[in-house]
Amino acid sequence: MKKEEVPQDTDNLNEGKLAKLYYATDEKGHYEKLNSIGWEAETVVMRQAWDVVHENIEYAREKVLKGDASPVLFYKEQNIMTYEIIAGYVGTLSFIVWLHTKPFFFKRLSSKTLDKYAFAFRITREELTDITKFKDPRTGATENNNA
Amino acid sequence: MKIPFEHRQSAHCENGVVSNLLRFHGMEFDEPMVFGIGAGLFFSYFPFLKMGGIPVTSFRTMPSYIFKRFANSLGIKVKSQTFSNEQKGMEALDALLEQGIPVGMLTSVFYLTYLPDAYRFHFNAHNIIVYGKENGKYLVSDPTLEGVTEILPEDLQRARFAKGIPEPKGKLYYPVVFPKSYDLNKAMIKAIKHVAFFMAKTPMPILGANGIKYLANRMRNWPKKLGPRKSVLWLGNVVRMQEEIGTGGAGFRFIYAAFLDKASVILKDEELFNMSKELTAIGDLWRAFAYEASRVCKNRKSDTVTFDQLADMLYEIGKKEQVLFDQLFLWAKARL
Numbered sequence: 001m002k003k004e005e006v007p008q009d010t011d012n013l014n015e016g017k018l019a020k021l022y023y024a025t026d027e028k029g030h031y032e033k034l035n036s037i038g039w040e041a042e043t044v045v046m047r048q049a050w051d052v053v054h055e056n057i058e059y060a061r062e063k064v065l066k067g068d069a070s071p072v073l074f075y076k077e078q079n080i081m082t083y084e085i086i087a088g089y090v091g092t093l094s095f096i097v098w099l100h101t102k103p104f105f106f107k108r109l110s111s112k113t114l115d116k117y118a119f120a121f122r123i124t125r126e127e128l129t130d131i132t133k134f135k136d137p138r139t140g141a142t143e144n145n146n147a
Numbered sequence: 148m149k150i151p152f153e154h155r156q157s158a159h160c161e162n163g164v165v166s167n168l169l170r171f172h173g174m175e176f177d178e179p180m181v182f183g184i185g186a187g188l189f190f191s192y193f194p195f196l197k198m199g200g201i202p203v204t205s206f207r208t209m210p211s212y213i214f215k216r217f218a219n220s221l222g223i224k225v226k227s228q229t230f231s232n233e234q235k236g237m238e239a240l241d242a243l244l245e246q247g248i249p250v251g252m253l254t255s256v257f258y259l260t261y262l263p264d265a266y267r268f269h270f271n272a273h274n275i276i277v278y279g280k281e282n283g284k285y286l287v288s289d290p291t292l293e294g295v296t297e298i299l300p301e302d303l304q305r306a307r308f309a310k311g312i313p314e315p316k317g318k319l320y321y322p323v324v325f326p327k328s329y330d331l332n333k334a335m336i337k338a339i340k341h342v343a344f345f346m347a348k349t350p351m352p353i354l355g356a357n358g359i360k361y362l363a364n365r366m367r368n369w370p371k372k373l374g375p376r377k378s379v380l381w382l383g384n385v386v387r388m389q390e391e392i393g394t395g396g397a398g399f400r401f402i403y404a405a406f407l408d409k410a411s412v413i414l415k416d417e418e419l420f421n422m423s424k425e426l427t428a429i430g431d432l433w434r435a436f437a438y439e440a441s442r443v444c445k446n447r448k449s450d451t452v453t454f455d456q457l458a459d460m461l462y463e464i465g466k467k468e469q470v471l472f473d474q475l476f477l478w479a480k481a482r483l
Contacts, residue, residue, distance in 0.1 A: 013265035088310025
């Protein structure tokens with residue numbers, strides 16, 4: 001890549017916090033360092049990944065509202081976690097975490113276990129168990145909602 | 148307290164941490180040198196190993212291998228610690244800062260609040276340096292950023308003790324023993340041979356240049372096998388691994404070409420410089436591939452024609468890398 005080909009696309013997801021370092025060549029083919037504020041191709045594939053995350057969140061929200069899933073599923077998607085990651089925080093097996101995404105098992109959880117889930121998702125126990133707020137479509141717009 | 152510490156930006160976090168830590172201790176190594184001597188370049192595609200349902204594609208060696216190889220080949224000793232108790236882990240960090248030692252550490256990107264939100268996925272092997280603590284905040288030198296930044300202790304603790312695979316377990320590291328003298332030329336040639344061997348000579352079909360061709364052949368069947376939605380997701384993932392933060396463009400190919408360029412100046416070797424230029428050309432092909440692939444992702448139409456064309460581009464890259472690293476291997480072998 002030549003120096004003048006280093007992309008500077010303003011339509012990016014960096015919020016002005018980041019100008020990545022690139023390596024590009026001068027006329028003779030020797031390398032220099034340059035900053036780039038963004039590249040369209042990269043932005044497209046990053047948006048694509050975030051679209052999937054947002055779809056998953058919406059899907060989980062509907063399931064929770066219908067009573068087919070517990071809030072654990074919603075917060076799992078909102079925090080882009082996997083069952084393994086949550087199991088790490090809660091100190092159990094990922095299969096057990098999967099069970100806890102079912103309302104039947106979630107309702108029977110002790111407050112101690114609920115606290116562990118709340119810690120994993122960085123919320124309070126009350127927030128974790130409060131299903132009414134899922135009706136508000138703005139809930140759970142992730143921290144990353146600009147993506 | 149604040150340790151006088153010079154921060155310099157780099158493309159990739161691990162190179163940058165090594166480079167910045169060593170500069171503090173009076174050894175000057177630029178990012179491409181660290182990446183080159185650490186033998187960081189690689190390619191692998193694991194169809195059976197999936198993250199989030201998408202096969203893992205990697206353009207580099209495993210996390211922390213660059214530092215390991217770099218330190219070993221120059222005779223630098225690195226002390227590293229992991230902790231099972233989070234509180235002890237944070238206290239150990241404070242104690243080191245008190246002694247005036249900037250500390251490298253493993254963190255999870257998801258909890259690093261100073262990064263743009265769009266980059267914050269669960270990636271648990273991000274390297275940063277903490278070089279002080281002021282007003283209840285840790286001073287952070289994240290090599291992927293232009294300048295230094297800061298983070299709240301509770302966020303740093305979350306990031307250091309994140310769960311998932313791999314668990315950072317609060318890993319801290321800092322160099323302790325430095326060599327009085329070392330043979331830089333030999334270290335460079337050895338590292339080039341190492342990379343060239345693994346790129347061109349591994350018998351495994353999923354590793355090195357073979358891996359690129361293998362991925363190309365698999366990619367041809369994606370639309371048929373996975374359907375339109377999944378196949379663009381998988382394609383997007385390859386591009387993300389290639390271009391997202393930390394690769395310096397074209398999946399580390401440009402950083403490595405910059406290393407070959409530097410090495411050719413130090414060794415006064417015209418042949419090596421020509422190979423650097425060849426790698427630059429291959430990097431440009433990777434960029435072209437990423438551009439075309441992103442267009443397929445954007446239109447979300449995955450007709451087989453486009454995937455076939457993309458696969459052809461990849462296959463061509465694989466063939467070229469095979470030739471180049473064969474050549475590089477012979478070059479290095481003749482000089483050792």
